[in-house]
Amino acid sequence: MNETSAGKIMLVGIGPGSVEHMTQRARDAIAEADVVIGYVTYIKLVADLIEGKEIIRKSMTEELDRAVSALEAARAGKKVALISSGDAGVYGMAGPTYEVLFQSGWTPDDAVQVEIIPGASALNSCAALVGAPLTHDFCAISLSDLLTPWPTIARRLDAVAMADFVVALYNPKSGRRTRQIVEAQRLFLRHRRADTPVAIVKSGYRRRQNIVFTTLDHMADADIGMLSTVLIGNSNTFVRHGLMVTPRGYANKYDMEEGGATRDGERAGRSLSTGLLGWLDTLQAEHAAGDSIELLAARHRLPADYIRATLEEPWEAEAPAAEESEA
Numbered sequence: 369m370n371e372t373s374a375g376k377i378m379l380v381g382i383g384p385g386s387v388e389h390m391t392q393r394a395r396d397a398i399a400e401a402d403v404v405i406g407y408v409t410y411i412k413l414v415a416d417l418i419e420g421k422e423i424i425r426k427s428m429t430e431e432l433d434r435a436v437s438a439l440e441a442a443r444a445g446k447k448v449a450l451i452s453s454g455d456a457g458v459y460g461m462a463g464p465t466y467e468v469l470f471q472s473g474w475t476p477d478d479a480v481q482v483e484i485i486p487g488a489s490a491l492n493s494c495a496a497l498v499g500a501p502l503t504h505d506f507c508a509i510s511l512s513d514l515l516t517p518w519p520t521i522a523r524r525l526d527a528v529a530m531a532d533f534v535v536a537l538y539n540p541k542s543g544r545r546t547r548q549i550v551e552a553q554r555l556f557l558r559h560r561r562a563d564t565p566v567a568i569v570k571s572g573y574r575r576r577q578n579i580v581f582t583t584l585d586h587m588a589d590a591d592i593g594m595l596s597t598v599l600i601g602n603s604n605t606f607v608r609h610g611l612m613v614t615p616r617g618y619a620n621k622y623d624m625e626e627g628g629a630t631r632d633g634e635r636a637g638r639s640l641s642t643g644l645l646g647w648l649d650t651l652q653a654e655h656a657a658g659d660s661i662e663l664l665a666a667r668h669r670l671p672a673d674y675i676r677a678t679l680e681e682p683w684e685a686e687a688p689a690a691e692e693s694e695a
């Protein structure tokens with residue numbers, strides 16, 4: 369134990385589970401800790417760094433216990449490394465730890481310091497293994513109903529399926545939770561094509577790594593387990609030469625087959641002609657031509673009250689801004 373410094377809790381994200389994909393700060397934090405707390409599998413992954421340290425191994429369901437143990441040790445002046453796979457702030461220990469800290473009356477100016485050390489989350493690691501599926505808007509949904517009501521999960525699945533996000537499903541299936549992935553598939557198929565690309569990465573960057581490409585209609589039949597992440601593409605995602613890619617949208621503005629020439633009506637560094645301002649022009653023209661709010665709402669798949677407010681509120685085109693990067 370380091371007697372001279374105040375206690376500290378370090379929430380260490382160790383990445384997917386291979387030493388090469390752990391950050392230097394994660395390694396340093398584990399090396400400087402007096403106490404290392406974590407799920408047994410993750411402790412094994414950093415076995416070379418923890419010799420001579422106090423080790424508190426906890427099982428999967430003891431997250432709050434782990435946070436309480438960390439706080440007790442830190443209050444006793446120790447430096448504690450609380451290990452999470454991936455990133456500690458993504459379905460990890462960072463949230464439960466702050467909840468336990470706040471409940472104990474801790475504030476950021478307390479003698480016990482807290483540091484969160486970011487790591488590559490499963491969605492980063494799994495995406496890297498299958499190509500470039502997350503290069504447009506995406507979100508993560510956990511199918512675990514251990515702490516979240518199913519209607520909440522189902523509503524989120526339905527919303528993001530409808531809104532055409534690329535989705536990373538965490539905790540998709542376990543020995544006891546086998547039906548959730550089937551329900552997720554059912555909800556997605558209400559909005560998405562059956563041949564939407566899906567990649568399933570099991571144990572990414574670990575010894576038993578397994579990658580399967582499939583489609584939405586076959587997703588639930590695949591080999592999926594506790595250590596799998598399921599990546600569902602959006603309506604533009606494709607698989608070519610064994611790589612899953614979601615286009616950034618360059619083809620909307622540039623003719624890729626014509627050497628990247630800008631398409632008619634488009635300008636580099638400016639919003640698309642169907643960007644906000646162009647779309648408002650279209651909407652006004654359609655409405656002026658007699659299309660009802662309800663018809664416009666259905667056509668653009670947006671709420672009628674949003675269409676109404678957009679048409680009713682006068683707006684002025686902003687002065688052209690400086691060229692932007694195409695983000």
Ligand SMILES: C[S@@+](CC[C@H](N)C(=O)[O-])C[C@H]1O[C@@H](n2cnc3c(N)ncnc32)[C@H](O)[C@@H]1O
Binds near residue numbers: 489537569594597598
């Ligand atoms: C409790 S969450 C922890 C997530 C972690 N904090 C992160 O940022 O990746 C556990 C889920 O993460 C995903 N996961 C974690 N490590 C993985 C890996 N090496 N390969 C694939 N999926 C992984 C799986 O979906 C698993 O069910």
